Amino acid sequence: MRYTTARYITSTLLLAGLLFMIGCGEKAADVGKLTAEGRRALDSGDFNKAVNIFKKALREKPSDRDLLYYLGLSFKKLDIYDSAYTYFRRAKILYVHDREINREIIEMAPMYEDYEDAINAIAVMVLTGDNEKMYWPKLADFHYRNMNMYMTVKYCKLIIADDPESKDYYLYLSRALSQMGKFEESSNVLFDALERFGPSSEAYANIAVNYISLNNIPKAEEFFRKSLAINPKSIPTWINLANILTEQDDRAKKEEALGIFKQYYEQTPPAYKLDSIIPALEAELGE
Template sequence: MSDGYQLLEQGERLLAENRLDEAIERFRRFLDDFPDDLEGQYQLGIALYEKGELEEALLRFARVRVLNPTDPRSYDGMALVMMEKGDFGEAVRYYKEALERDPENVDLLNELGIAYHELGDEDTALAIYERAIQLEPNFGYPYYNKARMLVDKGRYEEAIANLEIAISLYKGEREKLTDVLFELAGVYEDMMDDTKAVEVYGEILMLELDNLEALVSLGSIHLDNCEYEKAVAYFDRVIKLDPQNDSAYLEKGYALGCMGDVDTELEYLEKCLAINPDNKYALSNKGAALMEQGRFEEAEVFFRRAIEVDDKYSWPYYNLACLCALRGDKESCISHLKQALELDPALKEDALRDICLEKLRRSEAFRRLLEEDTH
């Protein structure tokens, strides 16, 4: 093998290892001596695309087309660039050009389906995924992408069936299998089947014991189901793996507060805010914890700070309403509650049962507010 082609081989190896700068350097040196080498131009285009240098990548793929107009990879490469740019119409055009040259390429069909999905043409996308599956029933991606579309349509059982096929095909490929399992867990969460979702997240942890996303999801599910000790255990694992994860301190603090340990809740909210002083959820939760301790002035500061961070976040207004009710300031309470309900009408349910608003429920203004259509 000549020294020049050794450079090409080195570039391909470095590209496979995601060492993009080194790969690009090798490909450029190779092309200095062999400017019309189709493989070198294509591989450089892929490396540039992976690095995000889209304009030059497009030029390299166009050069491949000039060198060999029948090679579908030039059109596939240009389609990849257009997908990254968000120009899905152009991506469709290039994928079709590629498929004219390689009509039974299931990878191209799968990518074309994704492009149509992005364009909002779901019926065409589904038909293309079906075509890919007919051509290669053991190719997992079309099942996965088809399932994602079925979820959007609320066709959960069909989505699950397709994901289970994809799982069976990816048993030996951990990264792909993990992606499909996350999608399946999300479907079960959409269906409010937390038991199944927990099982699937558990399968992910069997593949990757310290998968942060799965640990966070499990903590959140247990928190939503008032299983506070289990939630705390998962968020502890997240904090150990990622000490700068402000949300983990927030969620653990909330769980501790629900268990009645407000002092420790405040400690964890402080840790959260030390990492991210603008975490609106922590600001509002800290205000609520201080309010529970009767520290009303301090609580109000944090509620108003949360509103400064995001004036469209409903809970600080609701908490201010509770604070004003506890102070006996009925007018301010109604005003803040109105703001909260305008942002989130679902808070009516909380207002109807919240003990801090109990005295206001006899108020005509309070009853009128809850009877209003806030949509």
């Protein structure tokens, strides 16, 4: 009796296992068919249909690489970027070194200020065969936005050394150096840019700001004026000039500053606090 019972139990388990395997095989076949159908919809431009098909398949196989990737791609084609990025990130967690997935992360992560994710995705692309040089501009930008000034300086210097005509990266480099407290080095970068590219209102203004940090107010005034000679419509530069004029022990300069504050009062954002600065300066001048 025990032998018969044992045989019955064994047969039942084998049958259950066989049915389970058949069920899994059917599900795998169904997922494969749905994936192919979704790809056809995606390729034909029917992105909503593709989304619905890939979602249905993903319920059966939630960790499938192709389903996550193509669902993200379908949402991206529909300009539904939040959903697209969500699925690309899920795919990235599961398939760390996948080049197609990392390529999408590099493109989309900055839209959500996920600069660290974009930088890590670039590292994967380099690890899997790309030349890092092709990513130097992105790395300079992403590190700057991620507030890593040391790495920003590194990549800006690489870019400039490789191509001295890369004008924008002189400004990037100078800003990063300034944020690191290297004001003289920052100004020297800008002087090099001025020598190579000619006068620039932005470069002169940034040099002026560096001189303020170095407590050299006369030189700051000189370079703000140089900046305004090129771009006299820059209200922030006018206000910065006026601010340093008020710091000097010279009545004529304080009167000039008051005139600047009044002239640009309406166009100046409240953050500059001209409401309090103007009355205080008038009182100081006895007006």
